[in-house]
Amino acid sequence: MRRGNPFEDIERMLERMSEQFEDVSRGDLGFQSRLTVDVEDRPEEYVVTADLPGFGKDDIEVELAEQTLRIAAEQESEAESEEPGRYVRRERSRESMSRAVSLPEAVEEEGVEARFKNGVLTVTLPKAYGSEDTHQIDIE
Numbered sequence: 001m002r003r004g005n006p007f008e009d010i011e012r013m014l015e016r017m018s019e020q021f022e023d024v025s026r027g028d029l030g031f032q033s034r035l036t037v038d039v040e041d042r043p044e045e046y047v048v049t050a051d052l053p054g055f056g057k058d059d060i061e062v063e064l065a066e067q068t069l070r071i072a073a074e075q076e077s078e079a080e081s082e083e084p085g086r087y088v089r090r091e092r093s094r095e096s097m098s099r100a101v102s103l104p105e106a107v108e109e110e111g112v113e114a115r116f117k118n119g120v121l122t123v124t125l126p127k128a129y130g131s132e133d134t135h136q137i138d139i140e
Contacts, residue, residue, distance in 0.1 A: 011102060035071060035097040046103055046125045053119040054095075062114050062123060062137040067106055069123060072098040114139045 040047040052060060052073050060073045074096040108128030114137045115122045123137065 035099040048123040050121045057116045067103045069101045112137050
């Protein structure tokens with residue numbers, strides 16, 4: 001039987017509180033959205049799935065540090081009128097989403113895979129004994 005880290009619950013609670021404070025501080029005018037994820041615990045691996053509609057593969061960064069998976073996505077767009085220099089309205093938008101997911105067990109960093117297809121990011125993390133290095137994950 002694996003004994004849990006007594007600070008994991010506190011860490012998760014602080015993460016939720018931080019996200020709620022960010023939501024309140026942004027109000028209705030915020031440009032950053034909360035990235036929601038599903039974390040599936042399979043016998044040999046964890047599978048993290050995140051919906052990122054409208055983002056491209058190059059807009060997304062995935063990184064693993066210790067037992068925390070970080071996903072960040074950012075994109076900018078600008079719409080101009082038909083007549084450059086003479087516009088009534090010019091709209092620019094910048095959207096970013098991010099999330100840090102604490103994993104309950106260490107994973108094998110070299111076996112981590114990330115795929116992005118049809119706006120859905122899927123990260124597969126094989127379970128293993130821990131490593132404390134940061135590892136950048138390429139998206140296929």
